[in-house]
Amino acid sequence: MRDVAVIGVGCTKFGEKWDTSFRNLFVEAGGLALEDGNLSGDQIEEIFVGNMSAGRFVEQEHVGALIADYAGLATDNIPSTRVEAACASGGLAFRQAYTTVASGMADVVVAAGVEKMTDVGTEMTTDVLAAAADREWEGIAGATFPGLYAMIATLYMDRYGLTREQLAQVAVKNHANGEKNPNAQFRKAITLDTVLQSTLVADPLRLFDCSPVTDGAAAVILAPLERAREFTDTPVRVLGSSQASSTIALHDRRDICTLDATVAAGNRVFEMAKVERKDIGFIEVHDCFTIAELCAIEDLGFCKKGEAGKLTEEGVTALNGSLPVNPSGGLKACGHPVGATGIKQVYEVVRQLRGEAEGRQIDADIGMTHNVGGTGATVVCSILGRV
Amino acid sequence: MRDVAVIGVGCTKFGEKWDTSFRNLFVEAGGLALEDGNLSGDQIEEIFVGNMSAGRFVEQEHVGALIADYAGLATDNIPSTRVEAACASGGLAFRQAYTTVASGMADVVVAAGVEKMTDVGTEMTTDVLAAAADREWEGIAGATFPGLYAMIATLYMDRYGLTREQLAQVAVKNHANGEKNPNAQFRKAITLDTVLQSTLVADPLRLFDCSPVTDGAAAVILAPLERAREFTDTPVRVLGSSQASSTIALHDRRDICTLDATVAAGNRVFEMAKVERKDIGFIEVHDCFTIAELCAIEDLGFCKKGEAGKLTEEGVTALNGSLPVNPSGGLKACGHPVGATGIKQVYEVVRQLRGEAEGRQIDADIGMTHNVGGTGATVVCSILGRV
Numbered sequence: 001m002r003d004v005a006v007i008g009v010g011c012t013k014f015g016e017k018w019d020t021s022f023r024n025l026f027v028e029a030g031g032l033a034l035e036d037g038n039l040s041g042d043q044i045e046e047i048f049v050g051n052m053s054a055g056r057f058v059e060q061e062h063v064g065a066l067i068a069d070y071a072g073l074a075t076d077n078i079p080s081t082r083v084e085a086a087c088a089s090g091g092l093a094f095r096q097a098y099t100t101v102a103s104g105m106a107d108v109v110v111a112a113g114v115e116k117m118t119d120v121g122t123e124m125t126t127d128v129l130a131a132a133a134d135r136e137w138e139g140i141a142g143a144t145f146p147g148l149y150a151m152i153a154t155l156y157m158d159r160y161g162l163t164r165e166q167l168a169q170v171a172v173k174n175h176a177n178g179e180k181n182p183n184a185q186f187r188k189a190i191t192l193d194t195v196l197q198s199t200l201v202a203d204p205l206r207l208f209d210c211s212p213v214t215d216g217a218a219a220v221i222l223a224p225l226e227r228a229r230e231f232t233d234t235p236v237r238v239l240g241s242s243q244a245s246s247t248i249a250l251h252d253r254r255d256i257c258t259l260d261a262t263v264a265a266g267n268r269v270f271e272m273a274k275v276e277r278k279d280i281g282f283i284e285v286h287d288c289f290t291i292a293e294l295c296a297i298e299d300l301g302f303c304k305k306g307e308a309g310k311l312t313e314e315g316v317t318a319l320n321g322s323l324p325v326n327p328s329g330g331l332k333a334c335g336h337p338v339g340a341t342g343i344k345q346v347y348e349v350v351r352q353l354r355g356e357a358e359g360r361q362i363d364a365d366i367g368m369t370h371n372v373g374g375t376g377a378t379v380v381c382s383i384l385g386r387v
Numbered sequence: 388m389r390d391v392a393v394i395g396v397g398c399t400k401f402g403e404k405w406d407t408s409f410r411n412l413f414v415e416a417g418g419l420a421l422e423d424g425n426l427s428g429d430q431i432e433e434i435f436v437g438n439m440s441a442g443r444f445v446e447q448e449h450v451g452a453l454i455a456d457y458a459g460l461a462t463d464n465i466p467s468t469r470v471e472a473a474c475a476s477g478g479l480a481f482r483q484a485y486t487t488v489a490s491g492m493a494d495v496v497v498a499a500g501v502e503k504m505t506d507v508g509t510e511m512t513t514d515v516l517a518a519a520a521d522r523e524w525e526g527i528a529g530a531t532f533p534g535l536y537a538m539i540a541t542l543y544m545d546r547y548g549l550t551r552e553q554l555a556q557v558a559v560k561n562h563a564n565g566e567k568n569p570n571a572q573f574r575k576a577i578t579l580d581t582v583l584q585s586t587l588v589a590d591p592l593r594l595f596d597c598s599p600v601t602d603g604a605a606a607v608i609l610a611p612l613e614r615a616r617e618f619t620d621t622p623v624r625v626l627g628s629s630q631a632s633s634t635i636a637l638h639d640r641r642d643i644c645t646l647d648a649t650v651a652a653g654n655r656v657f658e659m660a661k662v663e664r665k666d667i668g669f670i671e672v673h674d675c676f677t678i679a680e681l682c683a684i685e686d687l688g689f690c691k692k693g694e695a696g697k698l699t700e701e702g703v704t705a706l707n708g709s710l711p712v713n714p715s716g717g718l719k720a721c722g723h724p725v726g727a728t729g730i731k732q733v734y735e736v737v738r739q740l741r742g743e744a745e746g747r748q749i750d751a752d753i754g755m756t757h758n759v760g761g762t763g764a765t766v767v768c769s770i771l772g773r774v
Contacts, residue, residue: 001491021523055442059526061518062473065764068632069639077651079630080765081479084469086449092468096483103490104388131448136408139446243466245455252456264464377452378467 001102003225005235006384008037011347014216014335015185022058022116023070029217029340030071030112037221037231041072044221045106047080048096050089050113051339056128058116067112086132087288088373089113090342091380094220095241098382101222113340114217125213129338132374134249146210146289148250148375150202153291156257157204160306162294164204168195169312170290171208171332177319178329180359183344185214185335195290209290214335218343220350225387234354239366240272241382248377259376262299266370266381270301273383277301280383281364282324282352284345286372287331296370297325300381319360327352327360342371342380349384388489390612392622393771395424396734401603401722402572409445409503410457416604416727417458417499424608424618428459431608432493434467435484437476437500438726443515445503454499473519474675475760476500477729478767481607482628485769488609500727501604512600516725519761521636533597533676535637535762537589540678543644544591547693549681551591553700555582557677558595558720560705561713565720567706567746570731572601572722582677596677601722605730607737612774621741621774626753627659628769635764646763649686653757653768657688660770664688667770668751669711669739671732673759674718683757684712687768706747714739714747729758729767736771 010032012025020028026049034041049067054060068080083092090113097111117125130139133148156162172192178184190208198207221231228235244264250256270276283300287293294308302323303311311317317325328334328348331341349367351357366385372378397419399412407415413436421428436454441447455467470479477500484498504512517526520535543549559579565571577595585594608618615622631651637643657663670687674680681695689710690698698704704712715721715735718728736754738744753772759765 023523053442053448055440055515055518058522059514059518060522061440061471061515062520062635062761062764064472065632065760066521066635069635069764074632074634074764077631077633077648079482080472080632081483081630082471084448084471085451085467095466096468099490099492100486103486103492105486105490127446128442128448131442131446133449134453135445135447136410243468244464245452245461245467246464247461248449248453248456261464373452374449377449377456377461 002104004098004101004222004238005225005228006220006238006350007223007228007231007235008033008039008221009347009350010036011183011218011344012216013183014214014337016118017215022054022060023066025116025215025217026067026112026114027070029219030110033219033221039221039231042076043108044073044078044110045108046078046100047110048093049082050093050342051082052084052086052089052115053128053131058119085378086373087338088342088371088378088380089339091371094342094346094382095243095380097222098238098241101224107223107227109222110219111222111343112217112219113343115337115339116215117213117337118215137249146202146205149289149291150205152256153204156291159257162309164196165192166309166313167290168192170287170293171195173312173318174287174326174330174332177327177360178333181329181334184329184333185212186333205289211288211331211336214337216335216337216340218340218347220343220346235387236350236353237385237387239275239383239385240269242268242272243380246377248374250375257295259295259299259379261376261379262296265379266300269381269383275366275383279366280368281366282327282362283368283370284326284328284348285370287326288336293325300370324362327357327362345369345371346382353384353386389491391485391488391609391625392612392615393607393625393737394610394615394618394622395420395426395608396737397423398570398605398731398734399603400570401601401724403505404602409441409447410453412503412602412604413454413499413501414457416606417497420606420608426608426618429463430495431460431465431497432495433465433487434497435480436469437480437729438469439471439473439476439502440515445506472765473760474725475729475758475765475767476726478758481729481733481769482630482767484609485625485628488611494610494614496609497606498609498730499604499606500730502724502726503602504600504724505602524636533589533592536676536678537592539643540591543678546644549696552579553696554677555579556699557674557680558582560699561674561717561719564706564714564747565716568716568721571716571720572599573720592676598675598718598723601724603722603724603727605727605734607730607733623737623740624772624774626662626770626772627656629655629659630767633764635761637762644682646682646686646766648763648766649683652766653687656768656770662753662770666753667755668753669714669749670755670757671713671715671735672757674713675723680712687757711749714744714749732756732758733769740771740773
């Protein structure tokens, strides 16, 4: 397998984007990535698009071809493939693009993610997202995503003594980072009180423990490392990309506080990248809910189970801490257009490693992404490093 | 890239399967493929699943993880990826599995396809399928798939002098083949009159010009060619697998009678496989409508444009002709569970090449598949050969 590099990245602003359409969101992100990589469309050989549910959000399937077409790439008849694993769809797109370049099937490949969530009402959005869980055993019984993660949070707090304030600190930290990210949906710092006094969604999770409903798209372009400098002076190397599955239903897990797919994907990507936990300068993790960020830090092996709340409280995961987590603002503050999130994470890591993260810049050589589908039935992790 | 072989195949009976669920359909096909390849589940390293619209047919996304789980493979946390390109979803799954094995990312990989279409009413089915076309320009104007292919048929008949009887002969031939296929939805021979006197669906297409609504699943297992004989005495080599895109909307095509994505995918796979048209013993093509089979034969380069109707009339594409097309019965008689069709095509080619096709056996060393999404916005072609 060949070494692979990211040679261009693009990301739309995330938010409630009433003035644009599903297809135009992608075109905007793809155009930014082409511009960033000094590429023209006719150099693109293949596309992978992560998207969870355009079928229900905008009544459009066949998303890969649609997107190749509206990006002006259909005339070259290039292959374009949609991949889906709920909120990990973007991560899957990145991994498949990586495999395609690494294998030699193609040289210049786009990995993108897009979701337009705000064209339907809140009730339908909740129902569409519930399709990421087990419809026949969870959704049908009324389980929503806040409800499922609330069960994790309840057991976790009871078992490990996590305080409500420690949990809220995840949101406070991520909003502080989001304030510094020009693409973030919420660019406003909050206090512990903002979280603690917000509406109760599913006990113990409150509104500010939950990632928002978001429109957005992101795209990154991959090429063989040996060709990377044809396109950019600042290629970023993909050291590894791994994926793991677990049971679709939360109640079938060995332990609902540990995402076994995170453990497996984490171990695999560290082995693939030949780096250790201590080499990682920062992580973009999947904080769909505050509790999810704490589980991620632990299940990836950065601290022992039950300790991530304390680390957060002590500032270890803050931008100026020793292990910054979610410098982009995470899903919580940057927003969570489900199919786009996994690619936005890669976008953030690349911008950081290139030294282009402006007010939120971290000095690091290696960064990592962690993207979760459902309550952890799919996890994709990638590690990227400066060349 | 490594040489790749198919080492096991499985397929459910196709039809209106009221007695089973979406997830169990896959489990049945996967189990048959494991048994066929003398494999146990713990030898599987990765899964790709083609599925068009479980989100709307059974309100379930995150299909890859669901399927790994219900196949009993979640405990090993193997990666499982859903791919989607409408009716070409199965073809995409096969191509991604091929790339994964060829690249060295994994050795033993499942490519599967599944669709459960009969759990919703006919009106909704028509609407779900219309999401394979351009929702904003075709679906919203009321265009259905029979309507879109009827436009192709109308222009084709006018331009090339295709007769109504020649078109009907495609269905007669495919039903004759389906009669001999134990997995086919319709195992009943029909006459020209059956087609010509059936209900008009979208002029000139009648009921028997259209593939049916079907439940079904199919799975094939791939491994490096050099390891294939660990599992089976009759490995079938994958000589190539290619994919191409075209415009999502029919009205944006250069010519609606020629599927440019079929032309591109065909040329690519012949180049990749290093074989010529004359080397192909038989083809499984995407006859979602009778007219589609004729376009496929021509666009793949097996005859000149406008001649496929005459070839069909003369029996060239019949089971005992010089270029048998759709020995399985095709989508028309075998049935068309959209996500499964591309994998069922590979299943048929493998069974034929192994000499296991019983009453419909063709003597051939090389077979080919052609799987279309929408009206040709995505096409996947694969060529397989005896080892």
